[in-house]
Amino acid sequence: MGHRKRQGGHGMTDVLILGGGPAGAVLARRLTGLGHGVTLVTCARRPAVEGLSLRAVEGLRRAGCLEAVAAAGMPAARRVDWNGLHTALNGEHLVDRSRLDAALLRDASAGAVALSHGTAAAVRRGKDGWLAVDAAGTMLGSGRFLVEARGRRAPNAPAQESGPRTLAVGRVYLGPAVETGSAAFSFADGWAWLAALPDGRRAVQLVIDGAESPARADLTAWHAATVASLPQAAGWIAGCAPLGEAEVRDATAIRRSPGVEADRLRIGDAAFAVDPLSGHGAYAAVAWAFAAAAVNTLAADPAALPAVERFVEDRCAGLFAHAADAGKQFYRAEERWSGRPFWQRRAAWPPAPLPTADRGIRRRAVVVNDRIEERPVLVTPALPRGVLAIDGVELGPLLDSVASDRCLDGDLARRCGRQLGQAPGRVAVALAWLANNGFLPGGAKPPSALTTTMKNANS
The missing domain is CATH 3.50.50.60 (FAD/NAD(P)-binding domain)
Known part of the structure; x- marks a missing residue:
């Protein structure tokens, strides 16, 4: 190519x-x-x-x-009514x-x-x-x-x-211009998303289980009846006229x-x-x-x-x-x-994943300079994809450098930096991360030693 x-x-x-x-x-x-x-x-x-x-x-x-x-x-204001609680969230566009x-x-x-x-x-x-x-x-x-x-x-x-089969049945209405905003609320057999645009259009989308879907020929009538039965949805489109028929899309x-x-x-x-x-x-x-x-x-x-x-x-x-x-x-x-x-x-979906206990240096495919390469990365149960580098310092080579040094004193960042061709300040940041996560030989470094490392590296 x-x-x-x-x-x-x-x-x-x-x-x-x-x-x-x-x-x-x-x-x-x-x-x-x-x-x-x-x-x-x-x-x-x-x-x-x-x-x-x-x-x-x-x-x-x-x-x-x-x-x-x-x-x-x-972004427009967004209101959520869920489990009996009424909250205003960050908004959405x-x-x-x-x-x-x-x-x-x-x-x-x-x-x-x-x-x-x-x-x-x-x-x-x-x-x-x-x-x-x-x-x-x-x-x-x-x-x-x-x-x-x-x-x-x-x-x-x-x-x-795949999750449970889910459908979203929506219809758009036109009415007087109101303040732009959206809302979401739950009901017995699904949940609804409502939106009001500046030009007077208002949308009502009902998310339901695929097994409860009406026949396509009955879709518009079903949507109208369901909206009428939900006071929040009915109030949202009060004084509005529908623009076209209801439409359904897969939301599984x-x-x-x-x-x-x-x-x-x-x-x-x-x-x-x-x-x-x-x-x-x-x-x-x-x-x-x-x-x-x-x-x-x-x-x-x-x-x-x-x-x-x-x-x-x-x-x-x-x-x-x-x-x-x-x-x-x-x-x-x-x-x-x-x-x-x-x-x-x-x-109940998805089932709870099996916990992972993988921890240590592993080879993983990662992005480096817009190319995918296999590199040694540090894997933890919380970071199963692994961490390649901290502040630009690759952790695999850094751990090798630490292991070969065998002396965790205050000049460690300088010595590892010279060996790796990295600035001591950056190495100190990476060493701090390793220390806080218990990856340095013998466990995490004492706070006093870590402070000395950071001070010496940045002096």
Whole structure:
């Protein structure tokens, strides 16, 4: 795979990304920043009102997607009624998804990404790379590396783990303009998310168990009846008229194989999608910028595939587990309907993981200078992925240096620094971390000795 940028057209580029949502756009910008030519194929999605967490928008800002940040606007007040408690949380950004996607494409274009608009009906390997065509057979784009980022719309890959089947049934209404804001509340057979936008639109989304879903033909009537039975939801749309019919989407937490090969992988919701209650959805999509290191590594060294595959699989599993546990804690916090099937199933998933007691230096795949490499990292039960470095000082070589020194006196940071070619002040910070976690020979250093080390190292 070469390192040349292409500004447009459908010629073969380094990377072909299918899907222009947050995951695809952020990755596209990151890859062009690393010198890869990228074609991003995107199509319009149906209108929707969504909430973005504060950290998801901050992730977009760090990725340079300033148009998307502007489209997200200011955070709106958020109210939560849960387990009989009424709280006001940090707020969330309420966005028109079509507007956000258009802003993401402007960000991608500003980052020298070649855009192609259309729905990819077929994707196949050609002589020199991957080809995407629409239903009429018209070429939409091609690239030597394929990234599948079309979310839940992507062709299915094997499911590695899945939560209870969950559906989100939503409908949008139009009424008098009110203060922008959102609310969430629980009820016996699910929970609801409410949003009010400045233009008078209001959304009501009901999250329910898949087994309780009405027939598609009865969806709108069921939504209207359920909203009428919930005073908070009914009050939210008082004086409003519906805009169209109710729509349903899959909201099941599911982790699929990211399908890492020497010339392709899946990212975003195409690899794993989380329960909306976890609050990690958009943030998880933005967090896929790490996939740039995977593509960058395989472009330079296809033989690195085993390490890249382990890295991506581990990151997917870790991010998914974190989001699943966050959702589980929210479901468990609602105790009023703990005997109802909806709440029972979600309070019990995922099962508690087996505790890990792994501790010490282990070889793990990590990102170093935008490449994935296997390095010695320090693993603890609380940090199973391991820690490569503290303040720029790699812990594996530092521990080797300490072991060869055998003298834990106040000049340790200076001596290790000379051996490793590191500034004594940085080494002292890393030694402090090792001491506080009990990794120095003979256990943690006494506070007095650690203080001497820090003072001498920084003098």
